[in-house]
Amino acid sequence: MTIRITKGQTGKNLLNQIREISGIDLAVCYQCKKCSCGCTVSAHVQSPPSELIRRLQLGAGDELLTSDLIWTCVSCETCFARCPMGIDMVSVMDALRALVIQKKAVIPEGNVPLFNNAFLKTVEIFGRTYDLALMTAYKIGTSSYMRDTDKLPIIMQKKKIALLPSLGANRKRVRRIFRKTRQNKGRLS
Amino acid sequence: MKYAYYPGCSAESSARDQHSSSIAVARALGIDFIEIKGWSCCGSTPGHQTDRVLAASLSAANLILAKDMGLDIVVNCAACYNRLKTANHEVKNHPEMRKKVRNAIGRDYDGSVEIKHMMEVLLEDYGKESLQNAFTYSLNGLRVASYYGCLLVRPQEITNFDDPENPQSMDNLIRAMGGESLDWPYKVECCGNSLSLTTRSDLVVSFSDSIIGMAKAVEAECIAVACPLCQVNLDLRQMDIKQQTGKQYDMPVLYITQLMGLCLGLSRKELGLEKLVVSPSPVVKAIAATV
Numbered sequence: 001m002t003i004r005i006t007k008g009q010t011g012k013n014l015l016n017q018i019r020e021i022s023g024i025d026l027a028v029c030y031q032c033k034k035c036s037c038g039c040t041v042s043a044h045v046q047s048p049p050s051e052l053i054r055r056l057q058l059g060a061g062d063e064l065l066t067s068d069l070i071w072t073c074v075s076c077e078t079c080f081a082r083c084p085m086g087i088d089m090v091s092v093m094d095a096l097r098a099l100v101i102q103k104k105a106v107i108p109e110g111n112v113p114l115f116n117n118a119f120l121k122t123v124e125i126f127g128r129t130y131d132l133a134l135m136t137a138y139k140i141g142t143s144s145y146m147r148d149t150d151k152l153p154i155i156m157q158k159k160k161i162a163l164l165p166s167l168g169a170n171r172k173r174v175r176r177i178f179r180k181t182r183q184n185k186g187r188l189s
Numbered sequence: 190m191k192y193a194y195y196p197g198c199s200a201e202s203s204a205r206d207q208h209s210s211s212i213a214v215a216r217a218l219g220i221d222f223i224e225i226k227g228w229s230c231c232g233s234t235p236g237h238q239t240d241r242v243l244a245a246s247l248s249a250a251n252l253i254l255a256k257d258m259g260l261d262i263v264v265n266c267a268a269c270y271n272r273l274k275t276a277n278h279e280v281k282n283h284p285e286m287r288k289k290v291r292n293a294i295g296r297d298y299d300g301s302v303e304i305k306h307m308m309e310v311l312l313e314d315y316g317k318e319s320l321q322n323a324f325t326y327s328l329n330g331l332r333v334a335s336y337y338g339c340l341l342v343r344p345q346e347i348t349n350f351d352d353p354e355n356p357q358s359m360d361n362l363i364r365a366m367g368g369e370s371l372d373w374p375y376k377v378e379c380c381g382n383s384l385s386l387t388t389r390s391d392l393v394v395s396f397s398d399s400i401i402g403m404a405k406a407v408e409a410e411c412i413a414v415a416c417p418l419c420q421v422n423l424d425l426r427q428m429d430i431k432q433q434t435g436k437q438y439d440m441p442v443l444y445i446t447q448l449m450g451l452c453l454g455l456s457r458k459e460l461g462l463e464k465l466v467v468s469p470s471p472v473v474k475a476i477a478a479t480v
Binding site: 021022023040041044071072074075076077078080081086088090091094097098101111112115116117119120123127128129131135138142144147148150151154155158159160161162166168169170171173174176177178180181184186187 | 198199201202203205227228229230232233234235236237238239240241242243246247250283289292293294295339340342343344345346353354378379381382383384386387388389390392396421425428432463464465466
């Protein structure tokens with residue numbers, strides 16, 4: 001397969017920014033493609049993980065942030081487990097997600113950031129997840145009211161979702177963690 | 190034997206059956222689970238996908254509580270297990286991260302708390318032989334596909350749970366219960382749960398379909414799981430699979446602790462069997478007294 005690449009349009013290429021966030025050096029990748037072969041979702045995306053790495057090595061810029069793998073990746077960690085060079089691709093994907101949000105890049109279909117935000121919001125408020133509020137917030141945010149509603153009767157009948165939030169967590173400490181990490185803006189150093 | 194028990198958020202919602210069956214099994218075996226007072230969410234996948242420091246801090250806050258109790262942590266949920274272990278790894282290996290976590294929580298944490306999955310407690314601490322002696326009922330040759338999913342076994346450098354490609358812990362438990370543990374290729378495949386609510390939920394249905402289809406192909410009579418996300422997916426998504434492909438699997442998906450509870454003679458109610466969507470009746474019927 002031929003990969004056509006245009007030099008990063010942003011001056012400073014993404015490779016260094018990913019290294020700054022994740023501490024991962026992608027230069028050691030020699031394109032054996034074990035990550036892409038084992039990847040749970042590679043058959044369903046345009047660019048599998050090894051291609052993303054190659055593009056980064058060749059100096060890709062912010063245009064890479066629209067890659068559909070970034071939000072289709074399920075964090076199953078198979079790529080990391082099988083990499084002969086021990087590249088922690090999971091952290092690389094997390095760094096790419098953080099960069100998408102920071103740079104307000106276009107997010108392809110999937111709405112994962114919206115789900116993540118709704119999830120973390122309930123944790124920030126209650127200290128633990130509150131599925132009902134999470135799902136309501138997410139459904140309102142995505143206007144996907146009807147998705148999976150066919151399962152609602154069985155979920156209710158089997159009591160598979162808590163109706164009330166749990167109040168047992170040390171909420172003060174959790175709020176402090178959110179406040180402090182927000183100030184830190186994802187930086188490690 | 191005494192542990193600090195970290196239930197995880199799903200123990201209070203979608204996986205109350207995993208929670209109650211684990212507590213019941215521990216009690217029956219005389220293992221003390223002391224719930225960590227004031228525990229909070231580990232951050233899960235949205236945590237690490239959003240901010241690495243946030244993820245490590247949310248998990249470490251719970252590890253500090255266990256450290257204060259002076260006990261090892263026992264966890265049921267594969268995702269919590271993975272995140273807590275990752276937090277340990279982060280603060281141990283990155284001094285910068287340890288500093289950031291200390292700043293976020295307001296207390297220092299050195300990554301020293303031992304984190305164990307329920308299966309590790311049972312196999313390594315309690316022991317396979319003692320377990321065999323404790324079982325009063327047998328799976329009676331029931332054909333079980335052990336499904337580990339992702340987060341227990343990967344990445345091995347961090348979870349250090351078992352062989353990442355062909356783990357045996359759950360299989361050993363099945364064998365100890367007198368079941369036939371099946372050799373099958375999808376035990377560490379991903380069910381895609383993290384996309385469940387997103388617009389790519391089509392992928393989740395197709396992944397679950399291939400996993401359950403493979404279990405069916407090796408003539409499994411049920412699938413055993415240890416992760417609440419896998420359980421809900423494989424159990425509840427059989428409705429979608431039927432709707433979209435016409436395939437009706439009727440494959441019971443039980444927590445390993447529910448199977449163990451049955452072999453210890455515990456009641457269906459304690460084990461939360463009524464919460465399963467696909468009826469576990471064929472499994473319950475196969476279990477016989479081993480007198």
